[in-house]
Amino acid sequence: MAEHEFDLVVIGGGPTGENVADRAVAGGLSVALVEAGLVGGECSYWACIPSKTLLRPAAALGQAKAVQGSAQAVTGVIDARAVLRRRDEMVAGFDDSGQADWLKGAGVTLVRGRGRITAPRIVEATGPDGATVTLTARLAVAVCTGSVPVLPPIPGLAQAQPWTNREATAAESVPDSLVVVGGGVVACELAWAWRSLGARVHQLVRGPRLLAGNEPFAGELVAAALREAGVDLRMETETVEVSRVPGGERTVRFTTGGRSESVTAAELLMATGRRPATDGLGLEALGLGTAALADVDDDCRVRGVAGGWLYSVGDVNGRAALTHMGKYQARAVGDTIAARSRGEAAEPRPWTRWAATADHRAVPQVIFTExxxxxxxxxxxxxxxxxxxxxxxxxxxxxxxxxxxxxxxxxxxxxxxxxxxxxxxxxxxxxxxxxxxxxxxxxxxxxxxxxxxxxxxxxxxxxxxxxxxxxxxxxxxx
Missing domain, CATH: 3.30.390.30 (FAD/NAD-linked reductase, C-terminal dimerisation domain)
Known part of the structure; x- marks a missing residue:
């Protein structure tokens, strides 16, 4: 078992973890970043980047068709295979060597493995081969593990092998048909994307409107456009059962208005929410439950931890589960840890770089539907x-x-x-x-x-x- 010591240990190598590490190194600290999967995380390979790449061609085509002159120049339809090739380019063929090289150039030590906190300021990283490296953090540990999809306990769902955002953004071909369960951002964006690429799409929404956290007119306008594009959109549904013929299509049974109905499609996307990725972090060794990572102050320091050495940053703390807000928090955290190492910024001051205050009431978001x-x-x-x-x-x-x-x-x-x-x-x-x-x-x-x-x-x-x-x-x- 190898042992190493750093000023800061970051668990999670998505955009949030990368930015914490980068800012801390820029502040003069030594940093190890522990990542079990691809450096760059969910956003780079299975969320923001690929989903927006899938969506962009339809938006560009629609804008070209809307204006006389350019409309006459449009002579074909979207080339789905070309779109998927561009998606592969945008995610670097699911190869993270470029991002790993960036970390090295920034002065961050990358440790491949799954991080687990075993004691205050101690992180064990278990690699793919089972070998374990013990990392000691002189100053702080930052948990930046993001979030994972939530799959509801619906009979037959697991056996039907549904898509989550990962499978939906990484698919190698356009399905003939797709059922999307959900009415939030992921559901609406991916319903749009696959419909624009030629799939027949059914969307089942539990509530009375789409994008429920937004102004009502937002969901109404998106719903109208989805229907105009040919999406079979059903509101106020309750999915009660999923079944699948081995190797075949999925049938989703749902209730609506007191009636029982069903739809069948080649693929099923469950876009029913996400939760903080806290499994296997070893928080019990600190006497903490998984909810503790959501109890942070404005510099994302976990409350109730003696010595104030534990930070929870990005999606995992639940304050604003968006890539740009995770990176915003990360910049503040990296600067804060470095400043405290120099005896500065004992406590964050509002509206300085040492406090992530804008994720309370000033969170921007763009939903890339049409x-x-x-x-x-x-x-x-x-x-x-x-x-x-x-x-x-x-x-x-x-x-x-x-x-x-x-x-x-x-x-x-x-x-x-x-x-x-x-x-x-x-x-x-x-x-x-x-x-x-x-x-x-x-x-x-x-x-x-x-x-x-x-x-x-x-x-x-x-x-x-x-x-x-x-x-x-x-x-x-x-």
Missing amino acids: PEVAAVGLTEHAAREAGLRVRAVEYDLGSVSGATLFDPGYRGRAKMVVDEDRQVVVGATLVGPGVGELIHAATVAVVGEVPLERLWHAVPSFPTVSEVWLRLLETYGR
């Missing part, structure tokens, strides 16, 4: 639930001059939520083609708590879709 959904901060409902006195205004994005130039038939909507007492924007939602590139303006306004009186002087260029910000302010009134 139309796109982009949002930041609080919905109107969430703001009122938080006790804020708010006023919300909406505007038809299709009425903005820049949107008409983008697409003569542009359909979309924008909403701005204002805290009436402070006169600042606390939330914004946009739905429409290409709106993902607009949301950062709202993010700056929400995070910076820019007063509305100042926002009047942030003049949007004409003719762009960004002119919607002026229209929202005009709708709100002086």
Whole structure:
């Protein structure tokens, strides 16, 4: 059993772990990163990168077809095999040597194996060959293990061998047909992706609307577009049983409106949520339960651990399960650990690099359906639930001059939520083609708590879709 000592040991080599390690090394620390799978993690190989690669061709084709001139130049349909080849290129053929080389160049020691905490500041990494390396952290251990899919206890589901996001983004061919169970981001994006590539898609949603955490109009517009694209979308369903002929199609039985129905397809994607990946971390050796990793302060340090040496960063702490927010937390954590090693930043100060405070009420997200959904901060409902006195205004994005130039038939909507007492924007939602590139303006306004009186002087260029910000302010009134 080999032993090694470092200032910081990071468990998990996805984007979050990589960024913690990189920032800590930049701060002068020695760092070991333990990863059992591919360096780069879920986002690089089975989530953000491949899913958006699968989605992009349909969006590009739709935009080309929307405008006279370019529409006449479109003479074919999407080449699914070419799309899958590009997906393979974007995930580097599921080869992480490039990311491993990046870690080496950054000065991070990569340890291949599954990390387990066996005592305070002690991590054992068990490699594929069963050999174990003991790593001692002089300063801190950062758990960055991400999240894993949740599969509900539905009779017959395990035997049916369903897809999760991993199989759905890594598939080598387009299935003839697909049942998607779920109404969240993964379900909607992958229903879009595979429908655009030619699969017949059925989508079963448990609740009354899609994308339930967003403004209601977001789910309504996406649902309408999915149906227009040919997706068989069923709302308020309860999946009760799954069956499969050996080597054959999957049949999903569900209830809706008191009736029992079923659909059959070549593949079944279960997109029914995710949970923090805490299995096998050895938290019991510290007297902690798995939920302890969700109890962190604003520098992602786990509360109740003597000496404050344990950090929980990214999806695993459940604060904001998005790649960009995990990387945001990671930068703060890496800087914090390095600063504390120098006797600086005994406690994080709000709105400095030593505190991850924006993952409370200023989280941006883009959902790459068609139309796109982009949002930041609080919905109107969430703001009122938080006790804020708010006023919300909406505007038809299709009425903005820049949107008409983008697409003569542009359909979309924008909403701005204002805290009436402070006169600042606390939330914004946009739905429409290409709106993902607009949301950062709202993010700056929400995070910076820019007063509305100042926002009047942030003049949007004409003719762009960004002119919607002026229209929202005009709708709100002086």
